[in-house]
Structure formats: structure tokens, C-alpha cells
Amino acid sequence: xxxxxxxxxxxxxxxxxxxxxxxxxxxxxxxxxxxxxxxxxxxxxxxxxxxxxxxxxxxxxxxxxxxxxxxxxxxx
Amino acid sequence: xxxxxxxxxxxxxxxxxxxxxxxxxxxxxxxxxxxxxxxxxxxxxxxxxxxxxxxxxxxxxxxxxxxxxxxxxxxxxxxxxxxxxxxxxxxxxxxxxxxxxxxxxxxxxxxxxxxxxxxxxxxxxxxxxxxxxxxxxxxxxxxxxxxxxxxxxxxxxxxxxxxxxxxxxxxxxxxxxxxxxxxxxxxxxxxxxxxxxxxxxxxxxxxxxxxxxxxxxxxxxxxxxxxxxxxxxxxxxxxxxxxxxxxxxxxxxxxxxxxxxxxxxxxxxxxxxxxxxxxxxxxxxx
Numbered sequence: 001x002x003x004x005x006x007x008x009x010x011x012x013x014x015x016x017x018x019x020x021x022x023x024x025x026x027x028x029x030x031x032x033x034x035x036x037x038x039x040x041x042x043x044x045x046x047x048x049x050x051x052x053x054x055x056x057x058x059x060x061x062x063x064x065x066x067x068x069x070x071x072x073x074x075x076x
Numbered sequence: 077x078x079x080x081x082x083x084x085x086x087x088x089x090x091x092x093x094x095x096x097x098x099x100x101x102x103x104x105x106x107x108x109x110x111x112x113x114x115x116x117x118x119x120x121x122x123x124x125x126x127x128x129x130x131x132x133x134x135x136x137x138x139x140x141x142x143x144x145x146x147x148x149x150x151x152x153x154x155x156x157x158x159x160x161x162x163x164x165x166x167x168x169x170x171x172x173x174x175x176x177x178x179x180x181x182x183x184x185x186x187x188x189x190x191x192x193x194x195x196x197x198x199x200x201x202x203x204x205x206x207x208x209x210x211x212x213x214x215x216x217x218x219x220x221x222x223x224x225x226x227x228x229x230x231x232x233x234x235x236x237x238x239x240x241x242x243x244x245x246x247x248x249x250x251x252x253x254x255x256x257x258x259x260x261x262x263x264x265x266x267x268x269x270x271x272x273x274x275x276x277x278x279x280x281x282x283x284x285x286x287x288x289x290x291x292x293x294x295x296x297x298x299x300x301x302x303x304x305x306x307x308x309x310x311x312x313x314x315x316x317x318x319x320x321x322x323x324x325x326x327x328x329x330x331x332x333x334x335x336x337x338x339x340x341x342x343x344x345x346x347x348x349x350x351x352x353x354x355x356x357x358x359x360x361x362x
Contacts (some may be wrong), residue, residue, distance in 0.1 A: 026167045027078075033166035034173060038196045054200050058174050 005066065008043045012036055022064030037061070048075050080171045083123040083136065088112035090133040091126060098160050103360055107255070110359040111138050111157060116250035118142070125175040127161060127168055135161035137172035139179065142354040145243075151345060152182035156189075157356035173200075183342035185350060187357055190336065197339050205340035205347050210321055210329045211282070212302060212314040227263030227297055229304045236260040240269065247271060247287065247353055255361035256286075259304070261297050268293035270301075271353060273361055274311055283311035286352035288320055298326050319347045 006017045013031045015024070026032045032040075041057055044050070044066065050073055052060070060066045083091065088109055095108050112123050120141045127135030138157040143150050156176060161169040176184075177200040185205060189197055230236050233252040237245045239260055244267075248258045251271060261268045268290035272283045283305045288294045294301065305311050317338075318331060325331060340350060356362055 026170060030164065030167055033161075034170045034196065035192065037170055038193070042195065054177070057199060058170070061170070 004047055008040065008047060009063065012040045012043060020063055022067065023062065025062035078127065078129050078165070078168050080125050080127055080175050083126045084121045085112045085123060087123065087126055087133070091136050094133060094136055094160050094162070095158065107360050111140060116142065125172050127165060127172055129165065134165040135169055135172055137176050139176060140354060140356065140359065146345065146349050153354065154179055154182050154184050155355040156184060156186040183340060183345050183350065185338065185340045185355065187338045187352065187355055188336050188362060189339055194337070194339065202339040202341045205338040205350060206317045206319055207334055207337045208318040208331050209315045209334055210318055210325055211332045212298070212326060212329045214302065214306065214312045225300045227261055227300070229300060230260045231257065231308050233258055239267065244269065251353060251358055256358040261293055261301060263293050263297050266290060266293050270294070271358065273358060277313065280312040281310055282313035282315050285314060285316040286358055288316070291321060295324065295326055317352065320351060322348060
């Protein structure tokens with residue numbers, strides 16, 4: 001899961017994998033705007049075959065939160 | 077500390093520099109003011125949400141709040157307008173959307189969302205309100221419509237109000253302005269009130285009709301309406317959202333895709349029950 005997820009982050013936000021920590025979030029990442037967030041969530045849904053609710057969509061505003069959510073959905 | 081707050085009429089002066097930074101060509105401050113100081117009575121103070129960094133307003137998402145009587149029920153609306161955030165705060169702009177999407181007690185409309193952001197709206201329950209309009213072309217002889225007209229067309233707001241009761245005339249009193257114009261057709265004892273804005277198309281000026289109170293009268297008198305629009309409204313073409321004509325394409329009309337698909341979210345209303353009257357289209361003249 002981790003490698004695929006970091007690949008999505010790199011291609012969507014342009015952030016190298018080496019700089020990605022769980023604290024990475026919309027609040028501290030200038031490139032993570034609303035359009036980037038939409039693309040990020042759509043890419044994650046496509047990659048992992050999932051569909052997120054509006055509540056999940058809003059919750060996914062940090063790398064840590066996304067990892068937790070994917071774990072909850074059984075993505076290993 | 078960056079936070080989201082409810083915008084009120086008093087927020088206007090603080091938010092104005094944001095608008096001036098974004099709109100090209102610029103919209104005069106007096107028009108932006110209409111989003112904050114309504115020309116209709118309203119008990120509600122909310123005008124949308126602002127994003128603040130300390131005392132400074134760095135983002136805004138407007139809501140034009142109004143009520144309409146539809147099928148005997150009072151329906152509450154919010155027309156969404158002007159989602160703007162300074163570039164260095166764009167990573168916080170989603171918080172404004174979250175606040176707006178949380179308005180579940182009313183019908184939401186959005187006429188100017190760009191296509192790339194539609195999946196975001198749709199994820200939060202928005203559907204297509206309108207994707208087409210009917211453009212009604214000028215007649216070959218624009219000087220005089222065919223046939224004797226057994227009706228009357230009035231465009232002066234004061235005269236129109238004399239012909240309407242309080243309820244019928246409310247939208248004229250509340251919305252007629254330098255950019256939103258009323259027209260009343262009386263024909264065989266029936267009335268049709270229209271409100272329209274004028275805009276410059278690629279080649280011609282056109283009148284965009286936002287409200288038609290009586291579709292049958294409108295269609296029956298269309299030749300005379302477009303002649304009058306050309307003379308008084310200085311608009312060669314008429315454009316009207318397809319849903320306002322219930323899919324009917326009148327002679328001389330052509331269905332054309334809207335540049336921006338309009339969206340809505342409602343628990344109670346269908347697209348055909350929603351017009352564009354109290355919206356950013358008539359307040360800002362978009």
C-alpha cells in the first residue's frame with residue numbers, strides 16, 4: 001500500500017517520497033489545494049478500487065489520516 | 077491561526093480587496109456589495125464564509141440566501157458564488173467548501189463552477205441543474221414582427237409594478253437594477269413577467285432571460301418579445317436556460333451548450349422549479 005500511495009502523492013503534489021511523513025497535510029503543504037485534493041482522492045479510489053464518502057473525503061487531509069482510512073478499509 | 081468564519085454584511089469592506097484581485101475584467105465594487113447588502117428583506121445575516129489568517133480575510137465563499145414560494149411551500153435557497161482564496165492560502169480553500177456543503181437545510185445552486193471541480197460538487201450530492209440554453213435568433217426583418225399584436229409589452233419598472241400585485245411584483249422591486257431588467261407582456265387577459273440581463277457574446281449583444289412567469293404567453297408572444305428586446309433591450313439574440321422552457325424549442329431557437337454547466341442540490345425541488353433570479357447572474361451581471 002505504502003509504495004502505491006507515495007507514488008500517488010508524488011505524481012499529484014510533486015513531493016518526493018523522502019519528504020513524506022504522516023504529518024504531511026493540507027495545512028502545511030502549499031501544493032495541496034482543493035483541486036489537488038480532489039485529484040488525490042480520485043487517484044486513490046482508482047488505485048485501490050474504493051469509493052469514499054463525503055465525510056471520508058474531508059477526513060483525508062493528511063497522509064496519516066489517509067493511511068488510517070486505507071487500513072480501516074482493509075488495504076494492506 | 078487560519079480559521080473559517082461566517083461572513084456577514086459587515087464583512088464586505090474586508091472581502092472587497094480579494095474580489096478586486098481576482099476578477100478580470102473587474103466587477104465594480106457596487107456590484108460586489110449586492111452579495112452582502114441584499115436588495116430584498118432577509119432575516120438571515122449569513123453571506124457565506126470567510127477564511128481568516130489572524131484579522132486578515134484571505135478567502136471567501138459566498139452564499140446568496142433567499143426564499144421563494146414554490147407549489148405553496150416556502151423553499152429556502154443559497155446560490156453559491158465567488159469561491160476565492162489568495163494563492164498562498166489555497167491549501168486551506170477546502171475548508172470553505174466544507175462549510176458551504178454543510179448547508180443541508182436549503183436548496184443550493186451554483187452557476188459558475190468550472191468543469192474541473194464538478195467531481196467535487198457531485199461527490200457532495202450536487203446534480204446538473206442546466207447544461208444547455210436555447211438561443212433564439214433574430215428575425216430576418218427585425219423592424220416589425222408579423223401580424224397585429226393584441227397585447228402590450230412594458231419595460232419601465234414603475235409601470236410594470238402598477239400591473240402586478242405585491243407578490244407578483246416582489247422580484248421586480250427587489251432585483252430590477254442597472255443590469256437586471258424586467259419586461260411584462262400582457263396578452264388576452266394573461267400576463268408574463270420576465271427578468272433578463274444583457275451580455276456581450278462573441279459577435280452580438282444578447283439578452284439572457286432568467287425568469288419567465290408564464291411559459292405559454294412567452295411562447296405565444298415570442299416574435300414581439302424579441303422585437304422589443306432588440307429595440308429597447310438592444311439585444312439581437314435571446315438566450316434562456318432550456319429547463320425554463322421545459323425542453324420546448326421555439327421556432328428560430330437553437331439549443332446550445334452552456335459554457336459552464338449549472339449545478340444544484342435539493343431535497344425537495346426539480347431543476348424545472350429553479351430559476352436564476354436571486355443569483356450571482358442577476359446580482360453581478362455575469
